[in-house]
Amino acid sequence: MQGITRRGALLGTLAAPAIIERANAQSAFDWRRFRGERIEVSVQTSPRGTLLQQHNREFEELTGIRAGVEVVPEQQHRQKIIIEYASGRPSFDVGEVSLHVNKRQVGRARWNTDIRALIADRTLTAPDFDFDDFGAGMRSYATQADGRMDTLPAFADYFILYYNKELLAAKNVEVPTTWDAMFEGAKRIEDRSRQVYGHVGRGVKNANVVLWSSFLLGTGQRDMINAERQLITDTDEAIWATVQYQRFLRDASPPGSIGFNWNECQTTFMQGRAAMWVDGIGFAAPLENAQRSRVAGKVGYAVVPRGPANHHCALFGAGYGIPEASAKKGPAWFYLQWALGKQMQTRMLSAGAGVPARVSALRDEAAISGSPFPREFFATLLASAPIARAGLPEILPVTEFRDTIGTALTNTIGGADPAAEMRAATAAFRPILERSERES
The missing domain is CATH 3.40.190.10 (Periplasmic binding protein-like II)
Known part of the structure; x- marks a missing residue:
């Protein structure tokens, strides 16, 4: 696991509040840590996938990491990732998982990395990552029955x-x-x-x-x-x-x-x-x-x-995960932090590309005022987030x-x-x- 410390892995077994406290503390985090690396990203064809492609250069300039972003129609994508996971040699370092369809399958086979260790490592997680910003329902949805969080919440329905x-x-x-x-x-x-x-x-x-x-x-x-x-x-x-x-x-x-x-x-x-x-x-x-x-x-x-x-x-939705078989877990985690960070989640909302898993986007005044939806729409989303199952x-x-x-x-x-x-x-x-x- 590239760039992941033994201490970070041990911290992955701690409770979420302790993880968040450590992740938000002063750290030696550096967005350029993995410059020169290349990762592959596989997501479903959707307005969200298009958004990631449109802003991909921003990620590359921020990190120095090159990212190939592949978008595949929904049904084909679900079949593709399962076949590749099962082969033990997936072609992607970041993959979209439809939680209402494939969560149990991916979790039972332990195909994805438990990202709690990554969140806990202060050298790998940006101080402003703010894990608590993800809605409680989506955090639970992205967590397997054994407590492993093998995807980061992406969007909610x-x-x-x-x-x-x-x-x-x-x-x-x-x-x-x-x-x-x-x-x-x-x-x-x-x-x-x-x-x-x-x-x-x-x-x-x-x-x-x-x-x-x-x-x-x-x-x-x-x-x-x-x-x-x-x-x-x-x-x-x-x-x-x-x-x-x-x-x-x-x-x-x-x-x-x-x-x-x-x-x-x-x-x-x-x-x-x-x-x-x-x-x-x-x-x-x-x-x-x-x-x-x-x-x-x-x-x-x-x-x-x-x-x-x-x-x-x-509740229905998707998460983005990192295959356990990937040799680029560090760079892949940097991509997840950017792709599902506050700025990109707000862009998703503003572009009408879906409902972000982060709550802060639903309170963003610029996104709300520029939306075709009334304020009641956003209030409903905020009220739904904590009661979603x-x-x-x-x-x-x-x-x-x-x-x-x-x-x-x-x-x-x-x-x-x-x-x-x-x-x-x-x-x-x-x-x-x-x-x-x-x-x-």
């Missing part, structure tokens, strides 16, 4: 409540703070003769699981697997979440919702035909585009409603999970019994999970 201000005001409906209040408000607003509905949400199998998990996170259970890594999607809490899903999609949403993914939901909301929509924050930009959206300037933003026992929003279970066969549970959810829209569907789906998926746990 919080599920929030979008609402049409005009439709709510016309019926004197307050912005809901509970699921029951949201359903009641949706039914008051509904006017099927005008094709106006109180709610719109994902109904198509696989995609719909992330809406269902938004309900589950509000119960006393919150998780879909227990501490023994066993599936628990047939409990009273999971069935309660399924009942909520059923009534919102069957009784308060447009006909045909059984086939809706996020794009159909977005289109319906943009046309002014739905009053409320719970989905990812990343879908906000088109809503404020006056050339495309009938609701531009009329959109309200709020945290998701509270459940009967807890108040959490579903993983919206999918951290398992290897996550796609199969979404297909199996998603089919059960879709069946309930047609009138199937929620308890029977969840019990059958759980029984069908349980051996798949058990087999993956044994083989991985």
Whole structure:
């Protein structure tokens, strides 16, 4: 491990507060320490990847390190990095990991370096790195079950409540703070003769699981697997979440919702035909585009409603990690500090390239005032950051999970019994999970 001291490695086992205290102390840190080195970076094709390419020269001039930045389409990138990790000779020194898809796989194989040791080393971490600036939800999301932090949080996708201000005001409906209040408000607003509905949400199998998990996170259970890594999607809490899903999609949403993914939901909301929509924050930009959206300037933003026992929003996102097999861990860590530093995270927000994992960017007055979004948007992000929890279970066969549970959810829209569907789906998926746990 290039440039990493034995003392730094030992400090990696300490608790986070001690790590941060040491990292922010006076140090012999030097951005030019690894000048002349070259690293390779592999990220997904996205506005964030484009931003890294556009500003790459800044990193090279700051550090003297040359960085090759490769951007690969999302699905191909996920396949590429797993193949290369498994080979033991990845071509990249910094790689993007979709935490909601590959976290468990990457963590279980210990393919990435535990960056706690890097954070702790005062000669390797800039004094103004400010680890605490990353949202609590994202810090937890980037940490494996055994305590290893094998990625640095990059960007977040919080599920929030979008609402049409005009439709709510016309019926004197307050912005809901509970699921029951949201359903009641949706039914008051509904006017099927005008094709106006109180709610719109994902109904198509696989995609719909992330809406269902938004309900589950509000119960006393919150998780879909227990501490023994066993599936628990047939409990009273999971069935309660399924009942909520059923009534919102069957009784308060447009006909045909059984086939809706996020794009159909977005289109319906943009046309002014739905009053409320719970989905990812990343879908906000088109809503404020006056050339495309009938609701531009009329959109309200709020945290998701509270459940009967807890108040959490579903979280998805990505982290950037350093392969354990890389011989350039020091230079790679310098890249992570720059790429996910306060300046670049604020640029991400200003460019509309995503929601940064750092909280300070959401308070940056220049970014806020120059944004097409109202201040309510940023307040919602700040409020969502500390209550965010993983919206999918951290398992290897996550796609199969979404297909199996998603089919059960879709069946309930047609009138199937929620308890029977969840019990059958759980029984069908349980051996798949058990087999993956044994083989991985």
